Amino acid sequence: MKAKVHVMLKQGVLDPQGEAVKHALGSLGFEGVNGVRQGKVIELDLADGTDEATITDMCEKLLANTVIESYRVEML
Amino acid sequence: MKAAVIVFPGSNCDRDMAVALRSAGADVQMVWHKDADLPDGLDLIAVPGGFSFGDYLRCGAIAAQSPICKAVINHVERGGYALGVRNGFQVLTETGLLPGALMRNAGLKFVCKSQALTVVTSDSGFTEGYNAGAVINLPIAHHDGNYTADADTLAMLADKDRIAFTYEGNPNGSANDIAGVLSENRRVLGMMPHPERSVDIHHGGTDGQALFRAVVGQLTSA
Numbered sequence: 001m002k003a004k005v006h007v008m009l010k011q012g013v014l015d016p017q018g019e020a021v022k023h024a025l026g027s028l029g030f031e032g033v034n035g036v037r038q039g040k041v042i043e044l045d046l047a048d049g050t051d052e053a054t055i056t057d058m059c060e061k062l063l064a065n066t067v068i069e070s071y072r073v074e075m076l
Numbered sequence: 077m078k079a080a081v082i083v084f085p086g087s088n089c090d091r092d093m094a095v096a097l098r099s100a101g102a103d104v105q106m107v108w109h110k111d112a113d114l115p116d117g118l119d120l121i122a123v124p125g126g127f128s129f130g131d132y133l134r135c136g137a138i139a140a141q142s143p144i145c146k147a148v149i150n151h152v153e154r155g156g157y158a159l160g161v162r163n164g165f166q167v168l169t170e171t172g173l174l175p176g177a178l179m180r181n182a183g184l185k186f187v188c189k190s191q192a193l194t195v196v197t198s199d200s201g202f203t204e205g206y207n208a209g210a211v212i213n214l215p216i217a218h219h220d221g222n223y224t225a226d227a228d229t230l231a232m233l234a235d236k237d238r239i240a241f242t243y244e245g246n247p248n249g250s251a252n253d254i255a256g257v258l259s260e261n262r263r264v265l266g267m268m269p270h271p272e273r274s275v276d277i278h279h280g281g282t283d284g285q286a287l288f289r290a291v292v293g294q295l296t297s298a
Contacts, residue, residue, distance in 0.1 A: 009179075013179075013224060014182070014249070016179070016180050016181065016182050016183075016184055016222070016249065017180060017184065020184050061141075062133070062137065062141060063133070065134055065137065065170065065177050067169070067175075067176060067177040067224070067225065067226075068177045068179060068224055
C-alpha cells in the first residue's frame, strides 16, 4: 500500500520560497498570481495494513515540524 | 570540567567548537552520532554547526532522531548544560529542547558575515560574562536562520527573559530579531551566530571568548 503526505507551511507563516516563486512568475509575465505557497510531497511505500494512526505518528515525529508546518495524509 | 562535542555526518564546526572549549579550560571529547551513550560525568554537550545529514527533510531533523540525541535529551532532562550553534540550534529545536523553528532566510540567500548582536540577558551560565545590553560581533554563516515561533511563544520568551541575543539589523527575517534563545532552566542555549569562530585574535575578533569562559568557569566551580 502507498500513502502520500503533503507538508505545507502553516497559514500565517511567511513562506520566503513561495514569495520568490511568485515574483519570478510575475517577471515572466504571468499576471494575476496572488500568492504562491511551496510545500513538499512525501510518498510512502508501506506494508499492507499500516493504519492511518501510524502514518500520523510518522508525521508528528519526523515528516513535519508542527511548529511551522501542517500535513495531510492521502491514502492511495 | 568535561564537555562533549557531538559529530554528525556533515558537521563542519565540530573541531572549532572543541578548540574553543579547550582554550577556555574544558576537557573535551568528540562523540559520534551513532553512539548511544555519552561519556560519564559530562557537564556540557555542544552540538556544532554544519549540514548534518545534508540538511535532508529539514535542517537538523534527521540528526534530532539519531541515537545520541536521545542521550542528549536525557542529559538535559537531568539538568545538564547544552549549547547548540547554527545547525546545533536547528537540532535542538527539532528535538523540542528549545522552542520555535528555524526557517529559510527571508532573503533566500546564505548569509556569511560579521554580525553585530545585542546581549539581551546576562542571566545564564553562557551569557554572564557579558553585560546585558552590550553589543558584540560574531560571525554568522547560515541559510536557514530565520527564527520562527507562534505569538504566544515569542511573548513568553520575552516575558521570561529567555532571549539571549538579538541581531542589530536583522540579516535573516528572524521574529523579533532573535539570534539565540535559552531553555526554561537557562541551561540550554541555541544560537545561530558562531561564538567558536571568535575566540582567537587571528579570527578577527574574540567576542565569543566570554561565552566559553563563562560556561566552562561556571561548571568547573560547580
